Amino acid sequence: MNIFSKLYCVISTLFLFGSCKEAVKEKTVAKDDRPNIVLIMSDDMGYSDIAPYGGEIETPNLTALAENGLKFTQFYNTGRCCPTRASLLTGCYPHQAGIGHMTNSPENPTGHDYEVPGYRGSLNTNTVTIAEVLKDAGYRTLMTGKWHVGYTDEKMWPLQRGFDKFYGIIPGATNLFKPEYPRGITVGNDSIKIADENYYTTDAFTDEAIQFIADTDDTNKDSPFFLYLAYNAPHWPIQAPQDVIDKYKGKYSEGWQKLREERYARMKEMGLIDANWKLTEQDSRDWDSIDDEKKKELDLRMAIYAAMVDRMDQNIGKLVDSLKARGQFENTIIMFLNDNGACAEFDELGSGPAEQLETKEGYVLSYGRAWANASNTPYREYKHFLHEGGMATPFIVHWPKGIPTEKRGETIREHGFLPDLMATSVDLAEAAYPKKYKGNDIVPTAGKSLRPLFQEAPKRIHTEPIFWEHEGNKAVRLGKYKLVQKWEKDVKENWELYDMEKTVPKPIT
Template structure:
């Protein structure tokens, strides 16, 4: 007899008698997807511009993504928000980024409804919707959607992947990570890579392997159960990390420079039909150096940086190909709806000259050509945190102007590939319907025949703000449903409406022409002036790349569109406009724990992320570690806050207590004890005492005096002529008993675990001297 089932919330349809022989059972109906429901796979690339994939005209080889395009569709009118987390929130919720509280990345939240960093639960994720409809749900790779203050072991975890509808997660919570030494999380706990770089570890390879394993785990049990996978590479965000042989494939291919790249890519785009034949290539950007005016050394260095980027992208494509082949091997490819997108245009975070350490850019530390040339053979390897210069950024967004963080099309127009062999008849075609990342969720729901729910986990849902693109799948002439779309990113604004685009650049059309750099604040009076004179207007039906400003001749239209921008801004919580850049990162935000002057940490616990770690930059502080040194001595790290891009480490090497400081790889400083460590239980301390002023504009934190102590007795002293002013670096979380991830100092291999026993560590930012606090420290540590 067939099992009788009933839906949750309905009456029990069986019979309950006094005994089983006069009763009939019925079972709660399992949550099953409809028969034949397709899998859904989002492949999200990071910082990939419109002109960087082979199938969008780039000279970089991306055969596997090209094959998806040949088997499906390429859209040439897809738009993002111009920044990573805001775009990702859109592609998972179908709502605009300010509706999601993500005007900026969570590190730049400012405490207004459109910018508090907390995606509302009434804006349900696609994962939450599909989970309700019988799907397995997996997130792999970059997340960056949890408020940064909530990314520690203290939680809360309700905005981590498993709190937003994903059943499994493997990846990293932040905005970028080292590809060789990533900061990994499995579900709700930190984990370490299974191999070292010397053993061949690379994050992309790891993510693909974990993705395949997740899919196989479920498919071998329930082959008919569909999955939704949100697969987000760390590539192509800096650091551009790839094994040398991949970069070497491109030796010499970029020696003719970024303008040559633009011209060749532009010609190829026209040949492919990915851009209209009447498109005019945007101008050479004033912020980009003239390739022919560069020295031989500069050209050599910058060409190599691009070779590394190209090798990194081809490497990424190769492993995406392995994931696609795995789906084919399982027989799942034909019925998988695949969407490939980048989160914004190519990134300008490498600055005008590129860098071997991106952390220099965030600390205003100028680049040193001689040092960078000396590092040229190691660029792309685990030693550096490298990024290319603005010239390659601009070239990567061909044919458009500008880049990530700005709302010209260079920042907002991205590759978008849709492939679903069983569901889309058209193959290898191009679509030009206007689209925005908020359209991905409604498109998936439309294709799957699923209605957006009105309630998720008891929370009434807000309306989805995007539009389905499904009508364009097999009809190239289907009318665009998305007629109006606002843009705002750190004061840079624009509006699309029915084929026209109004843009108000900030601080101007370029930094050179504006006479100001990124992050210049907009006052109320300045905003009034911008609204009167700062807007540009483009007719995209005739001017695909925004090269002919019609603001003067179409003044009435422009005025109407400016007003329309404010209507959209009011509708979606865009105001207030805040153009500050990295200054926003310094905003005070609610913390799980109250700020304090003393922090106690324990060995064997999860790394404490830098955003909830003690603030030790430019202020007096001491760190004391209660440890036991066995007979015969010990070595290893007692306490660390750093990685190979910057930070400090307190460790024992060659029997001596050592303080090491990495000034953004520009300089390394060491202070050692004058005598070997004694055996037994002791308190090992260092005191950091500022000795001069801070010069943030020139990338210099306070100089300092370092004193080393054993049980309050001075055993060593030294000077730091300069320290890091703003950000220790990506890996600068608190770790006790080891230096996990990339090594802070070059004279040991991570994790360099302490071989003795550590009981506790105390970070003291009261500024009191260690020799006066020794007994107090001993008592404080004993009580914790």
């Protein structure tokens, strides 16, 4: 071989080596274009409280997400906080996850353990969480806010169920200014006390979520993230920063019937409900029967509740702004929903001493059933129940990169439910839902991916019946029909069948 042939071989080898090296380099640094997934949930909020669903409460950030994304009119939770969170996280029916009723509490660690698989009071190991599935698929998994699906053992907590980082509350309720009882704030697995006099959980949960994203970007910026942001607003105790409360004082002085009528009119105008639907009967005493001093207190209770929703929306705006600043907004899918219908627990006219309103004191402060009836306009019943007022949730989806321009602002009338969020997340993350996990057989997910509704012409996702049960209240949905029963002692023949495209609330007989 002459010198020129040898030189040619050397040059060719170097060229091929360099090309292969570049190919390996390109493969190594190729950007992961799977979307970031942000799941935001409010707590004890009514169907019509936010502006995109007919409410008068100022929620411009949720409005913007709805107008540039999609909003669903018939998406369902399970009617109560714990089973909703269990179903959302696992993609299964709550009974399959072990929380058919409620989770156990620190005061009564076996209080909701009925020693049957569907009612053990904490997430079981025959289900996987969205965080566990997405973590195995290469996602960073972050959570801030309310856990409430297992308290008595750390094995039930977020870090042990797939989340890389957690900041929030393990139990179901706390004072929003002073989260001390029963555990305070948990960071990772550790309990901390809050000394900041300006502390407010809604603000803190958002700030920590933003910081988690920034911190994990610094260490693993090429991987997408999953964020579960579970606010405890507007769950009781009704507490909000004073400047936000002041915006709403006096706005509810005409009472709940006037509020229901105004929201009902807006909902019809927006096309959220059929113009032929009648407003359900008022489930409270007449506003004019109440004395002026009590009216002033009730106006204040509703003003505080509205302020909680307003402040939550402000914080959602803060999160959106941070995603935009980091260049992550376009390929982040944001899904917003609520855990159950408005809360009618305690008294018709609110609970907790009036003198604690507008202070940082109190634990069981509520706005009452009368206002909850307005929050659930136009539906009847509340949290706990499986009529629309208990289980219909606002559901907003925003994803600039994934929702075609021509579909943005669309209203989706096909029905879906919580397990669909697992199936959707698995689809978006190109993940694999496991049959086994850590040696345990895993229950198949009950959900269907909603992705076709985001990107194609509307079509029915669920052609099979889907079911709910909580505290003896029951419901079945198949196509346009819904069969529902409210549990009443010694009453068996109270099933109601509804055509959801024609009549609400008149049942088909």
